[in-house]
Amino acid sequence: MARKTVPGVLASFVHVDSAVEAIGGLKARGFRDLTVYTAAPNHEIEDALDQPVSWVRLFTLIGGLTGVTAGFAMTVWMSNDWPLLVGGKPIAAVPAYVAIAFELTVLYGALCTVAGMIILSLAKSLKGRPYHPLFSDDRIGIFVPCPPEQTPAVRELLARAGSEEVTVHGA
Amino acid sequence: MTAIAHEAHRPTQTHAEVTRDVLGTLQTPSRGYYLALFGAVAMFLVGLGTFVMLLKEGLGLAGYTPPVMWSVYITTFVFWIGIGHAGTLISAILFLFRSPWRTAVYRSTEAMTVFAVMTAALFPIIHIGRQWVFYWLLPYPNQRFLWPNFKSPLLWDVFAITTYFTVSATFLVIGLVPDVSAIRDKVTGWRKAIYGLCSVGWTGADSQWRHYTRGYLYLAALATPLVLSVHSVVSWDFAMAIIPGWHGTIFAPYFVAGAIYSGIGMVLTLLIPLRRVLKVEHMLGEYHFDNLAKLTLLTGSILFYAYAMEYFVAWYSGNTFEQATFWRRAFGPMWWAGWSMIICNAFVSQLLWFRKIRTNLTALFVISIFINLGMWFERFVIIAGSLSNDFLPNKWHVPAITWADWGILLGSFGWFLMYFLLFARTFPVVAIQEIKEMIPYPRKRGGGH
Numbered sequence: 001m002a003r004k005t006v007p008g009v010l011a012s013f014v015h016v017d018s019a020v021e022a023i024g025g026l027k028a029r030g031f032r033d034l035t036v037y038t039a040a041p042n043h044e045i046e047d048a049l050d051q052p053v054s055w056v057r058l059f060t061l062i063g064g065l066t067g068v069t070a071g072f073a074m075t076v077w078m079s080n081d082w083p084l085l086v087g088g089k090p091i092a093a094v095p096a097y098v099a100i101a102f103e104l105t106v107l108y109g110a111l112c113t114v115a116g117m118i119i120l121s122l123a124k125s126l127k128g129r130p131y132h133p134l135f136s137d138d139r140i141g142i143f144v145p146c147p148p149e150q151t152p153a154v155r156e157l158l159a160r161a162g163s164e165e166v167t168v169h170g171a
Numbered sequence: 172m173t174a175i176a177h178e179a180h181r182p183t184q185t186h187a188e189v190t191r192d193v194l195g196t197l198q199t200p201s202r203g204y205y206l207a208l209f210g211a212v213a214m215f216l217v218g219l220g221t222f223v224m225l226l227k228e229g230l231g232l233a234g235y236t237p238p239v240m241w242s243v244y245i246t247t248f249v250f251w252i253g254i255g256h257a258g259t260l261i262s263a264i265l266f267l268f269r270s271p272w273r274t275a276v277y278r279s280t281e282a283m284t285v286f287a288v289m290t291a292a293l294f295p296i297i298h299i300g301r302q303w304v305f306y307w308l309l310p311y312p313n314q315r316f317l318w319p320n321f322k323s324p325l326l327w328d329v330f331a332i333t334t335y336f337t338v339s340a341t342f343l344v345i346g347l348v349p350d351v352s353a354i355r356d357k358v359t360g361w362r363k364a365i366y367g368l369c370s371v372g373w374t375g376a377d378s379q380w381r382h383y384t385r386g387y388l389y390l391a392a393l394a395t396p397l398v399l400s401v402h403s404v405v406s407w408d409f410a411m412a413i414i415p416g417w418h419g420t421i422f423a424p425y426f427v428a429g430a431i432y433s434g435i436g437m438v439l440t441l442l443i444p445l446r447r448v449l450k451v452e453h454m455l456g457e458y459h460f461d462n463l464a465k466l467t468l469l470t471g472s473i474l475f476y477a478y479a480m481e482y483f484v485a486w487y488s489g490n491t492f493e494q495a496t497f498w499r500r501a502f503g504p505m506w507w508a509g510w511s512m513i514i515c516n517a518f519v520s521q522l523l524w525f526r527k528i529r530t531n532l533t534a535l536f537v538i539s540i541f542i543n544l545g546m547w548f549e550r551f552v553i554i555a556g557s558l559s560n561d562f563l564p565n566k567w568h569v570p571a572i573t574w575a576d577w578g579i580l581l582g583s584f585g586w587f588l589m590y591f592l593l594f595a596r597t598f599p600v601v602a603i604q605e606i607k608e609m610i611p612y613p614r615k616r617g618g619g620h
Contacts, residue, residue: 040349041608
């Protein structure tokens with residue numbers, strides 16, 4: 001089954017300042033749902049896109065708090081479930097359990113961070129959006145989803161900003 | 172491999188050249204590579220054979236005699252865990268410090284970390300005797316209604332090592348995703364299909380980078396205290412006991428410094444030949460090795476101080492048993508191990524004060540071998556040496572190192588090298604994406620490359 005293509009215009013850029021200019025121009029004309037492809041993260045493009053900070057941090061926090069709670073709860077509960085007197089210490093010797101609670105904080109925090117990265121990345125579907133292998137090499141790609149009647153204006157804007165190649169998709 | 176030319180720390184290639192050069196490392200391997208891989212597999216098989224014999228005959232084969240019930244296997248466990256510390260230090264801690272020299276070396280050191288921890292994790296299992304019930308260490312509901320004793324540092328170690336392996340492996344895999352997608356876009360046929368599967372749909376879209384860069388930052392922030400905690404916990408396996416030579420409050424920082432020192436030693440041992448084999452000399456140059464050597468000098472000097480402090484504390488404590496242990500370390504029957512540790516670690520590392528030595532790869536390679544040897548001896552002296560002269564002088568003896576010890580030790584090197592060599596031919600050992608991040612995109616109005 002052929003994948004449904006999102007209609008729009010894909011442009012390829014060699015120069016970062018051209019890509020930034022194009023993003024600025026597109027945003028000024030009300031195009032918000034852009035997809036910008038780069039081989040590595042780039043601050044100029046991040047600034048031009050001006051997106052809010054990722055919510056991955058919330059996943060990290062929830063994971064870390066779950067980990068520390070699980071670490072102390074598990075050790076204290078298991079110690080009381082099978083009381084074992086060791087070296088005159090209390091049955092549930094909390095200072096000795098800090099090491100385990102710490103490790104579980106890091107473990108759960110890290111795994112939840114990864115889960116957050118995956119979930120949040122999947123939240124914006126890239127299905128049907130065109131891609132070119134050169135974007136993982138040395139080109140910057142900008143895809144602008146737009147209806148066919150806006151295509152000529154977008155093409156012209158991208159070409160004027162200095163794009164190397166512009167292609168229309170799903171027309 | 173003599174002194175190499177000076178190179179600026181910023182990569183001089185274009186983005187396309189970086190992809191091409193790193194992709195070049197994944198082409199058909201040379202005969203030398205196959206020879207090395209064959210050697211590694213052969214060493215691993217020796218270890219496997221020895222392990223089968225241990226299963227059949229028991230730990231008596233390894234020369235275990237009371238009071239030395241922890242000897243070469245636990246020594247080698249700590250040795251490999253230590254090796255695993257350099258990778259996360261370089262990939263996480265130096266990432267948070269925004270240290271530019273880490274970029275070219277971090278991928279290979281991270282892989283080294285994961286494989287070293289995989290190697291280390293074998294040793295407690297080999298050592299416990301009844302290997303088939305190793306899962307008793309884990310807290311799982313069982314018909315006897317028993318739970319592990321969480322007051323034991325050995326249990327802390329189970330959690331520390333498991334967490335460290337999981338987080339290091341996650342960090343490595345996450346870092347690989349953008350690079351694998353770059354390979355996917357360049358190769359054809361079945362390789363494209365496999366790398367495509369491994370790249371999990373990565374396209375480098377802004378919506379992906381946005382969460383990726385944040386997530387990577389938090390992973391680094393979590394891995395940073397983890398590195399410091401893991402070897403601290405390993406050191407408490409010893410420090411929590413009252414054995415003379417073990418019961419020291421300096422053990423945690425002392426072990427962490429030693430771990431990083433030994434890890435960087437292994438990084439040097441692996442990277443110096445690897446940069447030639449993979450033809451990435453222009454990416455891994457004087458600048459990187461000079462910085463690795465400075466880190467070696469720093470941690471080696473901390474070790475020097477810790478060694479001196481151990482002797483001072485033994486003398487100052489007035490504890491006869493502690494004093495006897497340290498006297499015997501230097502002048503007892505195991506003096507050869509005691510002096511090997513001091514010379515290889517404390518003294519040899521001081522050669523790195525000289526820039527000429529830091530930038531001479533032959534000299535660095537030789538020093539790295541001394542570091543590896545010295546750090547193994549350090550753990551042997553601390554573990555077997557201290558146990559061999561505990562509170563009952565009539566039990567004092569020099570621990571025997573048998574063929575079963577050598578076989579497993581050799582096998583562990585084979586197991587580690589086998590994975591590392593396979594990794595180096597399958598995935599990029601230099602991080603494409605991070606190198607590209609350091610190279611500015613060209614600009615229409617001048618600047619960039």
